[in-house]
Amino acid sequence: EDFTVRTLLDDQYRDATLLVEAFINRVADMTGYSVEAVLFDAEGKSILPAPAAASISGSTSWSINATHKTACARLETFVQSPSLWTAETPYLYHLVLTLIDPQGQAVDFESCQVGFRQIEIKGGILLLNGKRLVLRGVDRHEHHPVNGRVMSEADMRQEIVLMKQLNFNTVRTSHYPDQVLWYDLCDEYGIYIIDEANIETHGVGGELSQNPSWAHAYMERGARMVIRDRNHACIILWSLGNESGSGPNHAAMANWIRAYDPTRFIHYESGRPGPEVSDVFSCMYPNLDWMRSVLSDPMEKRPVIMCEYAYAKGNSTGNFFKFWDMVDAYPRFQGGCIWDWNDKALLHTAPGGQKYFAYGGDFGPDFDYKRFYQNNEDPQMCCNGIVGPDLTPHPGAYEVKKVQAPLSLTAANPQEILTGQFVLWNKHHTLSLSHLEIQWELIEDGLPVQSGKLPPVDLAAGQKIILPIPFTQPETLVPGAEYFLNVHFILANAVSWAPQGHEVYSEQFPVAFPVPAKPVVSLDTLPALAMVETEDCLRIHGAGFEVVFNKHQGLITSFEAGGRSLIHTGPTENYYRAPTDVDLLMGNPPASIHKWRAAGIDCLQRRVVRFQAVQVSYRLVEVRVAARLAAPGKPEGIDSEMVYRIFGSGMIALENRVVVDGRLPHLPRIGLELVLPAGFDTFSWYGRGPHENYVDRKRSASVGRYTSPVDEQFTPYVYTSESGGKEDIRWLSLTDSTGAGLMVIGLDMLHVDALPYTIQDLEAAGHPYALTHRPETILHLDGWHMGVGGDDGWTAPVHPEFMIYPGKYNFSLCLRPLAPKEDPAALAREAVEGVL
Missing domain, CATH: 2.60.40.10 (Immunoglobulins)
Structure with missing residues (x-):
């Protein structure tokens, strides 16, 4: 009818004892019947000197399965130096149980895979086979974008393969036991499982766990999980459920499970349960300072595990390295599970026939995304995976892979x-x-x-x-x-x-080689310039180029070189971004987006205070533009001074001096926006890449030279937001099919993005399919760009060192034409006399 398998290792974790208890229905007199066990290795060779055998009795020492209708046979056999099971070495043996009648005939068979491993807690550290265990984990729902909760074997294998490739080794089955095949595959591939009972009382907290009339329901759900899944090597902890407070019913579950299965330990987080309920100290979305206090608390001796952390909603997963610096530093801090695996969205068809991933509200007749956020609602809360609904890794997944390697x-x-x-x-x-x-x-x-x-x-x-x-x-x-x-x-x-x-x-x-300084190009070697100023505009002519300023707007309205128009509009000041899911967070303190909108950061109006042009020499013109940016009717604002130096070579050196009023909130960025004409759709850069990265999520992005179509710079998060950012940019170019275009050199390292969409496009769309592709390229050049955060989704998860607070800021860059076959790296290595 059923059987239980346990493996016990000796003190040296070398030899093992295999314990099997088989249960047989009492359909007839079982006198003279016996059970034999044969253990085969991965090559199909029997490793026992002889089959282990035991006669059938009605007694049992460690199962609730033996009843007046059930007989039991208990086998115990020594196994010399078995290969031990871990997530890294998932070696499985094949156990075959045979029911033998009194005449020696085999009348029934059962079998299962067996992994030899031992779980312990010693000195406050969770051990596997005598060694500290680190959980590089993720929380997982059973979800498919087409089939919903129905997962095929191929689907599950695809998930496990991707998890392993991203250096995950653990899954918490949030918040219910999964289908049995999942455990078989985790045994096979090597994934540790925190098996979680299907108990959650989020709305009423611990009320039901305190209520005796609910005790049977709690016990039943815990017992069914443990009895069904007990023979899987992959399961290392039993979890009593999720966010259900803590009380006597949880304590009863814990004690029953410990008695039934003394080879594993209990996990539970909600209600800050003590050791009587949970054998590990589990937490969700911890503040790192609080986490240090827990680890240094002399009264807390348990292993510490984050059952949920690094809320991976949309463009997030910032600060992730900080958690793993602590895992390396504190032996009792043993990792955790990212919330969560994949975005829970369903493949849907838009009215125009486009396929897209749908989430909360998309299945009704009317849906207003802005209204949802104004009402402090969260329609895409289910989209918080480190990979997309179709398992496409988000850029944050590469950060996770690197940091938890x-x-x-x-x-x-x-x-x-x-x-x-x-x-x-x-x-x-x-x-x-x-x-x-x-x-x-x-x-x-x-x-x-x-x-x-x-x-x-x-x-x-x-x-x-x-x-x-x-x-x-x-x-x-x-x-x-x-x-x-x-x-x-x-x-x-x-x-x-x-x-x-x-x-x-x-x-x-x-590598800090003693590199010689850049060669300096003398101003005297550059071609001459001519400046023509009228009431409305300023024209600067040089050898093969022309720059035109609108004096009233204080902006470049034309930059032509080599017969091509390089700039459509800009550069103009930009202090806003399409809000990320973290920017839209729900809870306290108020979300960044609420602060930005209250201050009018999303609707700043620019007023030119001063426009001044001076021909410094025949080869250099200096233009200074002072502007005030403020929301309508608000006295607080941002003062910006642009200092342009236009050289006879066609290069424009630009310094932006910014003063942010102390009454304003933190800003998402301090930078500039340019719009380039159609055709400049190849983006090359020297900086961090190739994937999207931000100041608090860039360890996985190496400095290098990369090239990409502008269209591929957009990251199709389920909910559209800020995307495509690149940190530590030394130079970039946007070129046409001939290789000609605009080059930007960062005199200070820049954060950049280049997209076929405006900030307003991304903010308004809600879904990638709703974006209208623009022929122009929108280029953002930021001296500072706020981090994306991601500790959680409801406090202030962007850390202070990655924020942009009111104050004074200066950054500088150069714009210059790029001709076909010119080497941007060589141009970037030149210093020009007189550059700011």
């Missing part, structure tokens, strides 16, 4: 980098690093100049060594160039979840 490579200081001495730390639980090849390259302004391979390093789990990387200083250092060392750890052989060559982890280091 099971190894790290670091250097203490620039001198250690120069000498090629790096600290390699194997953070795996079990595996050495012998399965990883190491590739490295030295790049010069984003292009490789040296490369090599290192043999796999047989570094045991948990250990550190000094890893030398044999790059050398190039014989000739290019003046003004920048050098980085990139190191990649890739799979030497294919595994069940990734092909050979899959990158598990990479790291980048700036």
Whole structure:
């Protein structure tokens, strides 16, 4: 009828005892019947000297399944040096149970996969097979964008493969037990499971757990989960449910489960339960300072796990590295589960026939997104996955993969980098690093100049060594160039979840070679300029180019070079962004978007205070534009001064000096917006990439040279928002099919994005299908761009160091024409006399 399997390891975690209890229906006299157990390894070879056998009795020591209708056979056998199961080494044995009648004939069979592993808590640390366990986890709902809650085996395999490729090793089955096949696959691929009972009383808190009349319902749901799933090696913790307060009914569940299954521990978070309810200290969306206080509390001795953290809603997942710095620093802090796996949206058809992912409100006749947010509602709360509904990774997924990788490579200081001495730390639980090849390259302004391979390093789990990387200083250092060392750890052989060559982890280091200074182009070598000023406009002519300012607007209205118009409008000041889901957060304090709208940051009006032009020399014209930006009827505002220096070469150096009134709230950005004519649709940049990144989410984005169509810079979050950002930009270009276009050089490093949509387009759309593609390219050049945050979705999850507060700000850049076949990197390495 049923059976229970347990594995017990000895004190050295080498040999094991296999315990099996088989239950047989008493359909007839069972006298003389017995049960035999045979254990096969992964190659199909029996590993026991002889089948383990036991006669049938009516007694049992550790199951509720033996009743007056059920007989029991208990088998216990020694297994020498079994291969141990972990998420990294998911070795499974095949157990076959045979019911033998008195004549020695086999009359029934059962079987299951068995993984030998042992879970313990010692010294406040959760251990697997005697070693500290780190949970690189994610919360998961059973969800498919077409089939809803129905998941096929292929769907589940696809999810597990992607999880493993993103360096996840744990799933919490939020908030109910999953279908049985999921556990079979997690046994097979190697995913730790926190198996959660289907109990949630969010609306009434702990009221039902305090009510004795609900005790049976609590007990039934816990017992059914444990009895059904108890034989799966992947399950490491039993969870008593979600957000249901805490009370006697939870304590009863916990004690029954401990008695029934003494080989695992209990997890529960809600109501701050003590050790009588939960064997681990579990928390949701912790403040890091509070987390440190918990870890230093002498009265709290349990392992600490975040059952939900890093609320991955839309463009978020900022600050993620901070949690993992703490996991590395505190042994009792053992990771957690990101909320959550995929966006819970359904594939739907728009009135125009476009396919899109639909969420709250999309299935009714009328829906007004702005009204929802004005009423403090949250229609897309279900879209908080680290991957999309179709499992397309969001950019934040690459940050997660990098930060929670099971190894790290670091250097203490620039001198250690120069000498090629790096600290390699194997953070795996079990595996050495012998399965990883190491590739490295030295790049010069984003292009490789040296490369090599290192043999796999047989570094045991948990250990550190000094890893030398044999790059050398190039014989000739290019003046003004920048050098980085990139190191990649890739799979030497294919595994069940990734092909050979899959990158598990990479790291980048700036290399401080004694690079000569940039060559300075003398002002005297530049072509001459002519300036013509009228009441309305200012025209500056040079060799093959013309710049036109509208004096009343204080803006460039035309920049032509080589017979091409390079700028449609701008640059103009920009202090707003299409709000992210975190900007739209619900709760206290008020959302950023509410503060911005109350201050009128989304509708600033620009008034030119002063326009002044001076021909400094025959080869240089300086233009100063002072402007005041404020919302209608509001005295508080932002003062901006643009200082342009137009050179005879066609280059425009621009310094923006900004003073933000102290009465204003924090700002999403301090920058400029340009609109480029149609045709400049190839975006190249030297900075962080290739994926979208922000100041608090950029560890996974290496500095390099990248090229992309402008159309591909848009990230299609289910709910449209700010997207496509790139940090630490040294230079960029937007070019046409001939390679001609506009180049921007950051005299200070910039945050940029280039999209075929305006901020207003993104804010109003609500869904990607509702966006109208513009032929122009909208280019944002920011001196500062606020982080995206993501600790949670209802407090103030952008950390202070990634905010932009009122004060004084200056940043500088250069605009210049780019001719076909010109090398932007070479142009960026030139310094021009007189540039700000």
